[in-house]
Amino acid sequence: xxxxxxxxxxxxxxxxxxxxxxxxxxxxxxxxxxxxxxxxxxxxxxxxxxxxxxxxxxxxxxxxxxxxxxxxxxxxxxxxxxxxxxxxxxxxxxxxxxxxxxxxxxxxxxxxxxxxxxxxxxxxxxxxxxxxxxxxxxxxxxxxxxxxxxxxxxxxxxxxxxxxxxxxxxxxxxxxxxxxxxxxxxxxxxxxxxxxxxxxxxxxxxxxxxxxxxxxxxxxxxxxxxxxxxxxxxxxxxxxxxxxxxxxxxxxxxxxxxxxxxxxxxxxxxxxxxxxxxxxxxxxxxxxxxxxxxxxxxxxxxxxxxxxxxxxxxxxxxxxxxx
Numbered sequence: 001x002x003x004x005x006x007x008x009x010x011x012x013x014x015x016x017x018x019x020x021x022x023x024x025x026x027x028x029x030x031x032x033x034x035x036x037x038x039x040x041x042x043x044x045x046x047x048x049x050x051x052x053x054x055x056x057x058x059x060x061x062x063x064x065x066x067x068x069x070x071x072x073x074x075x076x077x078x079x080x081x082x083x084x085x086x087x088x089x090x091x092x093x094x095x096x097x098x099x100x101x102x103x104x105x106x107x108x109x110x111x112x113x114x115x116x117x118x119x120x121x122x123x124x125x126x127x128x129x130x131x132x133x134x135x136x137x138x139x140x141x142x143x144x145x146x147x148x149x150x151x152x153x154x155x156x157x158x159x160x161x162x163x164x165x166x167x168x169x170x171x172x173x174x175x176x177x178x179x180x181x182x183x184x185x186x187x188x189x190x191x192x193x194x195x196x197x198x199x200x201x202x203x204x205x206x207x208x209x210x211x212x213x214x215x216x217x218x219x220x221x222x223x224x225x226x227x228x229x230x231x232x233x234x235x236x237x238x239x240x241x242x243x244x245x246x247x248x249x250x251x252x253x254x255x256x257x258x259x260x261x262x263x264x265x266x267x268x269x270x271x272x273x274x275x276x277x278x279x280x281x282x283x284x285x286x287x288x289x290x291x292x293x294x295x296x297x298x299x300x301x302x303x304x305x306x307x308x309x310x311x312x313x314x315x316x317x318x319x320x321x322x323x
């Protein structure tokens with residue numbers, strides 16, 4: 001029995017290595033506005049098939065980038081949810097560092113449209129003479145809209161409600177091609193250059209004219225995955241309609257519910273409400289963060305969220321979560 005379990009575990013690991021494309025989220029910072037020695041300001045990285053997407057850029061972001069052993073050269077897209085300092089004060093420093101590293105590829109910045117004028121002023125003052133361009137893509141934070149798309153992912157804005165214009169981000173992986181069956185490829189001696197054609201739906205014709213249908217040569221790919229980042233916001237039940245069946249939901253949980261009045265006053269969410277959101281959208285997993293500095297032990301927030309949604313974890317610096 002032990003022998004069988006060990007071999008099954010090895011098989012699962014090999015399957016993940018061979019067939020599962022990387023989709024993971026690394027938390028760089030999960031504190032809120034007031035700095036503490038426990039947490040860095042808001043920032044996290046989505047790694048989708050070795051392309052890196054930075055979400056928010058609080059102070060210390062580039063230091064945390066190095067601590068997480070992430071590669072600056074793989075970062076080409078930065079998404080800023082709103083213009084409070086704990087979400088964007090690290091941006092100029094990061095861009096300046098990338099210039100010192102000799103970067104030449106363009107960087108794409110997605111942020112509320114009201115930021116563009118300030119951003120250009122800061123760039124002219126702090127980052128003149130960069131060796132690369134920073135292309136600004138304005139976001140209308142009032143809309144749920146596509147803001148970026150390539151052959152592997154579509155990124156949507158999520159309209160949030162905070163004290164200033166603010167949005168979240170939804171990363172939706174595009175459907176993968178089916179996996180090839182190596183045993184069938186070997187059996188029919190199919191050349192390597194035909195594999196992509198077969199993945200795209202082509203049948204194989206043997207030398208004697210026998211047609212081997214595409215579905216016999218492949219097996220279905222895994223379902224596309226999704227990740228939602230809900231930055232600073234009051235509790236918005238309507239948000240659940242955009243997040244249905246999301247694989248991983250990050251939701252701010254600044255306060256415990258005994259501070260619900262303070263949460264409402266500052267347009268933040270309690271941990272209990274974050275759990276309710278995850279339950280309402282049938283998320284597979286919830287990660288809560290953006291913790292108020294008043295909490296020495298965030299397990300009180302974890303327990304509260306888990307009352308509404310059991311599969312909840314706490315964000316922490318340099319934590320990497322598989323989507």
